[in-house]
Amino acid sequence: MKSRRKRSRYARLPPHSNEAYPLTALGEVRKPVIIAIITVVAIVILSLLLFFSGQFVGKAISYGALNANEAGIQLTANTITDGQTFPLTVKANIGTAQTVAIEFQLNLPTGITCNGAGDGVESLLGWTDGVVVSDARCVTDDPVASGSYVLFSYATLNTDDAKTGAFDIATVTLTETGDVNSYALTFPTFTIINLDDAAAALLALEIINPTIQIQVPGAETHSCTGDVPVNAIICPDLDEERDLLVDTPRTLVAECAAATKCEYTCIAGHHIDADGVCVADVPAPLDLPPAPPVPEVAEPAGSSGSGGGSARCVQRWTCVGQWSYCNATLQQSRSCYDRENCPNLPVRKLENRSCVQCDESWVCTEWSACQSGIQTRDCTDEHSCSTLRTKPVEQKSCQETVIPGPTPARVIQQAPPSLPPVVQQPAPIAIPSFWEKYKIPLIASGSGLLVLVAIILLVVHFVKPQQLVYNIEELKEWVRKEREIGTSDADIKKILAQHTGWKEQEIKSVL
Numbered sequence: 001m002k003s004r005r006k007r008s009r010y011a012r013l014p015p016h017s018n019e020a021y022p023l024t025a026l027g028e029v030r031k032p033v034i035i036a037i038i039t040v041v042a043i044v045i046l047s048l049l050l051f052f053s054g055q056f057v058g059k060a061i062s063y064g065a066l067n068a069n070e071a072g073i074q075l076t077a078n079t080i081t082d083g084q085t086f087p088l089t090v091k092a093n094i095g096t097a098q099t100v101a102i103e104f105q106l107n108l109p110t111g112i113t114c115n116g117a118g119d120g121v122e123s124l125l126g127w128t129d130g131v132v133v134s135d136a137r138c139v140t141d142d143p144v145a146s147g148s149y150v151l152f153s154y155a156t157l158n159t160d161d162a163k164t165g166a167f168d169i170a171t172v173t174l175t176e177t178g179d180v181n182s183y184a185l186t187f188p189t190f191t192i193i194n195l196d197d198a199a200a201a202l203l204a205l206e207i208i209n210p211t212i213q214i215q216v217p218g219a220e221t222h223s224c225t226g227d228v229p230v231n232a233i234i235c236p237d238l239d240e241e242r243d244l245l246v247d248t249p250r251t252l253v254a255e256c257a258a259a260t261k262c263e264y265t266c267i268a269g270h271h272i273d274a275d276g277v278c279v280a281d282v283p284a285p286l287d288l289p290p291a292p293p294v295p296e297v298a299e300p301a302g303s304s305g306s307g308g309g310s311a312r313c314v315q316r317w318t319c320v321g322q323w324s325y326c327n328a329t330l331q332q333s334r335s336c337y338d339r340e341n342c343p344n345l346p347v348r349k350l351e352n353r354s355c356v357q358c359d360e361s362w363v364c365t366e367w368s369a370c371q372s373g374i375q376t377r378d379c380t381d382e383h384s385c386s387t388l389r390t391k392p393v394e395q396k397s398c399q400e401t402v403i404p405g406p407t408p409a410r411v412i413q414q415a416p417p418s419l420p421p422v423v424q425q426p427a428p429i430a431i432p433s434f435w436e437k438y439k440i441p442l443i444a445s446g447s448g449l450l451v452l453v454a455i456i457l458l459v460v461h462f463v464k465p466q467q468l469v470y471n472i473e474e475l476k477e478w479v480r481k482e483r484e485i486g487t488s489d490a491d492i493k494k495i496l497a498q499h500t501g502w503k504e505q506e507i508k509s510v511l
Contacts, residue, residue: 013474013475013478014495014496014500016478016485039450061077061078061080062076062077063075063091064076066091066166066208068093069093069095069203070206071091071092071093071094071190071207071208072090072190072207072209073089073210075211078210079212079213082180082214083176085176087172087173088173089124089170089171090171090172091167092166092167093165094163094164094194094203096165097195097203098162099162099163099164099192099203100127100157100158100159100195101133101154101156102125102153102154102155102191103152103154103191104152105150105188106186107187108147108149108150109147109184109185111177111181112178112212113138114148114150114172120150120173121150121171121173122170122173123136123154125163125169127154127158129156129158133154135152136154150172155193162195179214182213183213183214186209187209189369204378206413224248224249225249228264229250229252229278230277231270231279232264232270232278233265233267234263235257248261250262250264252265252266252277252278254272266278269281313345315338315342316340318339319335319351326355326357327358327359327383328383330355331353331355332353332355333350333352334350335350337349360383360385361382361383362379362391362408363379363409363410364378364379364410364411365379366412370398374395375396379408390406392406472510475502489511492507493511
């Protein structure tokens with residue numbers, strides 16, 4: 001049987017006791033300890049990153065898709081850590097139209113500031129050639145404005161760079177400096193010029209104003225879950241998702257609890273039925289005299305009715321509520337129900353009547369910015385009466401504060417659409433980032449790899465093939481000089497064991 005081949009090695013010797021001791025002579029014995037410490041520290045850091053990543057980076061801001069003719073900041077995740085600096089991207093979707101000029105102002109509430117004049121606003125339009133207007137800045141020292149705001153105005157003469165469809169406009173970097181709260185950011189003006197229009201008209205846009213929710217560092221955010229009950233409203237005086245300790249389902253209740261979150265009650269004129277949904281109330285029957293009896297009518301011969309015959313049910317209709325508005329076809333309607341609730345017959349019907357004059361209902365946009373001493377707005381009759389009896393004025397001087405003529409039924413921020421109503425699109429789904437989706441397996445695999453490397457290094461260090469030193473004579477000479485200096489054998493053994501790679505049996509053989 002062949003003996004295992006033994007390799008030779010060279011073992012270093014430390015300086016003598018009366019010589020300076022270099023740091024490089026710490027020896028080979030401490031290497032596995034250092035490796036083990038580094039590995040443990042790396043695993044601890046990865047574990048902290050796994051369990052407290054939300055605290056380190058705050059809640060990520062994520063965006064939803066804009067529909068055509070929408071502009072602003074559409075957020076699907078809007079929670080950040082208290083005191084955190086965060087960017088917001090202003091976007092637009094102008095459909096098939098094209099533009100080479102965009103301007104907006106974003107007002108910031110108290111508690112949200114932009115990062116200094118010029119530094120906090122960056123254009124994402126990519127316009128370089130032919131740019132005639134390029135103003136992107138934070139305004140914090142306006143004596144007229146009550147707070148800071150972001151001003152953005154860009155225009156180019158290069159039509160090859162015209163923007164269309166959905167695109168990013170600018171990035172605004174903000175910092176939260178107020179209390180833990182919800183902060184609403186608003187666009188008082190948002191103008192996009194329509195390049196396809198010969199008169200360079202403004203595009204009619206629906207402006208999306210964002211809300212930022214601030215949370216305590218390290219706090220976990222929870223929300224109300226499930227759909228909002230139909231024909232119901234959130235219980236009054238309750239911030240729906242503020243300070244929730246766990247995700248809470250939306251619940252329909254008959255009466256609101258004092259401080260229970262995510263509770264809803266039926267709107268006026270509705271109640272909870274046996275299926276747990278809000279349905280319209282049925283009015284109590286009016287106190288009318290009983291209907292006269294109906295004589296029995298003999299059934300035709302050969303009928304399969306009951307033997308003795310019976311009185312037929314006569315419907316007695318009662319109409320409730322106000323007549324609807326007079327529409328463009330000069331008709332009004334109201335709901336009626338059968339007091340007798342006759343079986344196998346309809347219990348409800350819609351009663352119509354003619355009316356004389358269509359009821360106009362004018363909806364106007366807010367007044368535009370002052371240009372050449374004039375302000376304008378757009379007004380549309382949502383009842384489509386095709387008459388102008390109560391149409392509000394659409395132009396006034398900038399100094400005019402009392403507006404003559406009829407008052408609009410409602411004032412909105414964007415121009416009312418002239419097209420048929422658009423079916424509401426479902427809320428965009430927030431797509432998790434690669435890190436949010438795979439952070440647990442990534443960190444787990446990284447930790448496992450570090451542990452494996454540490455185990456391999458320790459095994460390689462301690463489980464080595466036996467090696468013979470070939471400088472044993474140097475050790476003998478070193479021991480002789482140490483003894484001459486006055487170092488005891490116990491101290492010699494301790495020095496060699498702690499600071500060199502000499503093995504115990506080799507040291508004993510020399511001593």
